[in-house]
Structures are given as C-alpha cells and as structure tokens.
Amino acid sequence: xxxxxxxxxxxxxxxxxxxxxxxxxxxxxxxxxxxxxxxxxxxxxxxxxxxxxxxxxxxxxxxxxxxxxxxxxxxxxxxxxxxxxxxxxxxxxxxxxxxxxxxxxxxxxxxxxxxxxxxxxxxxxxxxxxxxxxxxxxxxxxxxxxxxxxxxxxxxxxxxxxxxxxxxxxxxxxxxxxxxxxxxxxxxxxxxxxxxxxxxxxxxxxxxxxxxxxxxxxxxxxxxxxxxxxxxxxxxxxxxxxxxxxxxxxxxxxxxxxxxxxxxxxxxxxxxxxxxxxxxxxxxxxxxxxxxxxxxxxxxxxxxxxxxxxxxxxxxxxxxxxxxxxxxxxxxxxxxxxxxxxxxxxxxxxxxxxxxxxxxxxxxxxxxxxxxxxxxxxxxxxxxxx
Numbered sequence: 001x002x003x004x005x006x007x008x009x010x011x012x013x014x015x016x017x018x019x020x021x022x023x024x025x026x027x028x029x030x031x032x033x034x035x036x037x038x039x040x041x042x043x044x045x046x047x048x049x050x051x052x053x054x055x056x057x058x059x060x061x062x063x064x065x066x067x068x069x070x071x072x073x074x075x076x077x078x079x080x081x082x083x084x085x086x087x088x089x090x091x092x093x094x095x096x097x098x099x100x101x102x103x104x105x106x107x108x109x110x111x112x113x114x115x116x117x118x119x120x121x122x123x124x125x126x127x128x129x130x131x132x133x134x135x136x137x138x139x140x141x142x143x144x145x146x147x148x149x150x151x152x153x154x155x156x157x158x159x160x161x162x163x164x165x166x167x168x169x170x171x172x173x174x175x176x177x178x179x180x181x182x183x184x185x186x187x188x189x190x191x192x193x194x195x196x197x198x199x200x201x202x203x204x205x206x207x208x209x210x211x212x213x214x215x216x217x218x219x220x221x222x223x224x225x226x227x228x229x230x231x232x233x234x235x236x237x238x239x240x241x242x243x244x245x246x247x248x249x250x251x252x253x254x255x256x257x258x259x260x261x262x263x264x265x266x267x268x269x270x271x272x273x274x275x276x277x278x279x280x281x282x283x284x285x286x287x288x289x290x291x292x293x294x295x296x297x298x299x300x301x302x303x304x305x306x307x308x309x310x311x312x313x314x315x316x317x318x319x320x321x322x323x324x325x326x327x328x329x330x331x332x333x334x335x336x337x338x339x340x341x342x343x344x345x346x347x348x349x350x351x352x353x354x355x356x357x358x359x360x361x362x363x364x365x366x367x368x369x370x371x372x373x374x375x376x377x378x379x380x381x382x383x384x385x386x
Contacts (some may be wrong), residue, residue: 032075040069053347090344091123092337093143094152099131099256102309103283103329104154106373107178110333111152118341131256132156132180132225140164144171150340151175156225158182174343178336179329180227181353188343189350191336193327193358195230196237199281201360202304203238205323206246206277210302214276215249217268221256221282231281231306249275254284262287269295276301283307289315308361308373316366326359326369 038048043062050058051066052075058066094111096104108126115122125148129135133156143151144167151168155161155177162185168175169186181190206216218235220228232251239246249272254261261280265288269275278301280288285305292301305312305324315321339350361369 032073034075036073037066037069037075040073041065054349089121089123090150090341091125091146091148092150092152092340093125093127093139093146093148095127095129095136095139095143096152096154097131097134097136097156098128100283102311103307103327106329107333107336110330110335111337113330114334114337114341122341132222133160136161137164140168144168144173148173149344152178152336152340153182154179155182156180156222158185158226159224161185174340176336176340178332179327180225183226189339189352189354191332191339191354192227192356193325193332194355195227196234198306198325198327198358199231199234199236199279200238200241201358202279202281202325203235203244204242205304205360206279206302207239207242207244209322210246210276212276213245214247214274215272216246216277216279217249217265217272217275218251219254219261219265219278219280219282219284219288220251221284222253223251228281235279235281246276254282256282256284258284258287261285262291265291266295269301278303280305283309285321286311289320292320308369310373313366313370313373316361316363319363323360323362326361326372328356328359328372330372331356 034045034048034052037052038045041048043066047058047062048066048070050056051063052070092115094108096107098104111124115124125143125146127139127142129139132154136153136156137160140151140153140161141164144164151173153161153175158181161182165175165182165185165187174188175186177187177190177192179192180195181187181192183190216239218232220232223229223232236248239248250268252264252268254264261284265278268278269291278288278292280303283306285303285307289303289305292299292303299320302322303320305321306327307329308324308326312321312324316324335354335356339354342348343350359369
C-alpha cells in the first residue's frame with residue numbers, strides 16, 4: 001500500500017522533507033510560488049504578495065489565510081531572485097560612543113565579523129560621538145543624508161532621538177538599537193543583554209555572599225539611559241524579592257566619567273560606615289576599584305562590576321572584584337547587524353526585542369572568557385566589506 005503523504009494538501013509528487021536537497025514542488029514539478037498560493041485560495045497574486053511580504057492593505061483574516069496556505073504548500077521565498085532585485089551595495093551607518101572604548105570596540109568587532117561573509121558588498125559607515133547621549137543627533141542626521149539603508153545606534157537619551165527615529169521610519173530606513181533601547185519609538189528592534197535580569201543577578205549574588213546586614217552603593221551611568229535604569233530597577237527588585245538584609249545606600253550617576261566615579265566612590269566610602277558592597281553597573285569601574293584599593297585595603301567591601309576587559313582581569317584574579325557581569329558586546333554587535341541585514345536583504349522582520357543572557361564571570365571561570373576580550377583594533381571610520 002502506498003505511503004500516505006504527510007499533508008493532505010501536498011501533491012503526491014512531493015519528496016520527503018528529510019531527503020537531501022528537498023524543496024517543496026508544485027504540481028508542475030517546480031518550487032511552490034506565489035502563483036500557486038493565489039490559485040489554491042482563489043485570490044489575486046497581488047494579495048498574496050502583500051501578505052507574504054507584510055506590505056499591508058489586506059484584512060487580517062485574508063493575511064492569515066495566505067500565511068497558513070503558504071505553510072501548508074511548503075512555500076519558501078526565492079532569496080536568490082530577491083537578491084537580484086536588491087541593491088548591489090548596502091550601506092549601514094553605525095553610530096557608537098567613544099567613551100568606554102574597550103566595550104564599544106568589541107561591539108564594532110562583532111559588527112565587522114557579522115558583515116564579513118556577505119559577498120554582495122556591505123559598506124560599514126562607522127561614526128563616533130563623544131559619549132552616550134552626546135553628539136549622537138548630528139551623526140543621526142548625517143546617516144539620514146548619506147544614502148544609508150539602515151542605521152545602528154546606542155540611544156543614550158531616547159527622548160532626544162525619538163524624532164530622528166521617526167524621520168528614519170518615514171524614509172523607510174530601519175533603525176536598530178544596540179546595548180540599550182529606545183522604547184516607544186519606531187525602531188526596528190533592540191539588541192542587548194537583559195538589563196533587568198543583570199541587576200537582579202547581582203542582588204542575588206551579593207545576598208548569598210555578604211552574610212551581614214548593611215548597605216550597597218550602586219554606581220550607574222545615566223538613569224535616562226534605558227539600560228542603566230533597568231539594571232538599577234532589577235537590582236532593587238532583586239533585593240526586595242529575596243528579602244535581603246542588605247539595602248541600597250545610594251544610586252550614583254557618574255555619566256561614565258572616570259574622575260567623577262573616583263571622587264564619588266571616595267565620598268561614599270568615607271561617609272557610609274555600614275557599606276558592605278558596591279555594584280558598578282557600567283564598564284566605568286576602574287577608578288572605583290582604585291578608590292577601594294586606597295580606602296579599603298582590608299577588602300571588607302565586596303565589589304561586583306560590569307563587562308570584561310584586560311585591565312579588569314588582575315582584580316578578578318586577586319579577588320578584589322568578586323564578579324563581573326559580562327554583557328557579550330561582540331555578540332550584541334553581531335546580532336544587531338544580522339537583524340538589520342536580514343531585514344534589508346530578505347525582508348525578514350526581527351522580534352521587537354532581542355535579549356541576550358548575561359554571564360557571571362568569577363575567578364573560577366575567568367579563563368573560559370579571556371579569549372573573548374581580545375577585539376580587533378579600530379579601523380577607518382568608513383569600511384567596505386566585500
């Protein structure tokens with residue numbers, strides 16, 4: 001007795017889907033196309049095209065019928081044909097801060113790594129502004145005017161970029177946020193570690209490590225930056241949910257300025273005699289460590305930092321830093337580029353948020369991460385990958 005087809009809607013000539021090189025075929029023996037879907041539903045090719053490519057202009061019911069029929073027939077988009085219609089050169093603008101170069105150089109390296117395999121030709125237009133929320137509006141304007149097909153940004157002050165992101169959307173230029181988000185705007189997606197979870201992890205770690213009651217000082221960059229505020233929120237929520245004997249002493253905004261962080265760390269250590277721990281929620285931790293080395297030589301204050309870079313390694317090995325939360329900057333850069341490139345080239349829409357799992361790095365597992373912090377040196381601001 002002949003074996004029953006896997007799907008009652010499939011023509012009998014279909015090969016099994018586990019055969020090498022399998023591709024769904026129409027009754028005419030060719031790959032299933034938009035015409036086959038239209039014929040099966042008795043609707044126009046234009047309607048199917050609008051549903052398949054999310055162009056709008058049709059009812060939700062019709063849209064759902066088309067997508068279900070496409071799945072039933074085994075339709076796969078012809079990426080080769082679409083590529084021939086796509087621009088032969090895709091320019092992507094990447095606007096990143098200069099401050100905390102160890103982190104953002106790794107983001108750049110991830111973007112370069114993701115762009116390298118594409119033979120079609122991708123031009124990476126790197127631009128640098130001084131710091132989060134400083135000088136990025138002017139760079140955004142330049143990206144809108146230089147023919148870029150997509151833009152990657154780090155929105156330090158999302159409210160200031162809302163209008164610029166809307167202008168990009170009106171010109172059909174997708175914007176991807178990386179490292180931090182601009183919620184409530186018309187950006188395509190945002191790629192970052194889960195900041196709320198990062199803060200909650202630190203709260204739990206310090207609760208398990210510091211056995212006496214006392215206070216914790218929290219150093220952040222700028223609370224108007226979504227990533228920074230979410231870490232603080234997650235940290236406070238974490239302490240509250242586990243009913244820790246520790247409480248937040250103060251949340252200090254350093255605006256990622258090293259001298260400010262150093263001065264404020266010394267003031268905190270001098271004034272708060274119940275201080276048991278410090279959480280630095282950005283990569284701006286070195287001067288806080290220096291203040292601790294000077295005023296806390298007995299290492300009574302536990303310290304948890306953020307990110308992983310060469311200068312931090314000796315302090316992890318010595319135990320001065322209890323742990324650091326690694327935000328995987330290269331992975332963030334790579335995934336941000338991939339999400340944008342897939343959207344530009346094959347019309348694949350990413351989820352609205354792409355969250356990475358933060359990693360806890362301690363002395364015991366440090367060696368497993370050391371190969372990840374050697375990033376490529378900065379290159380020219382304008383790069384072509386081909």
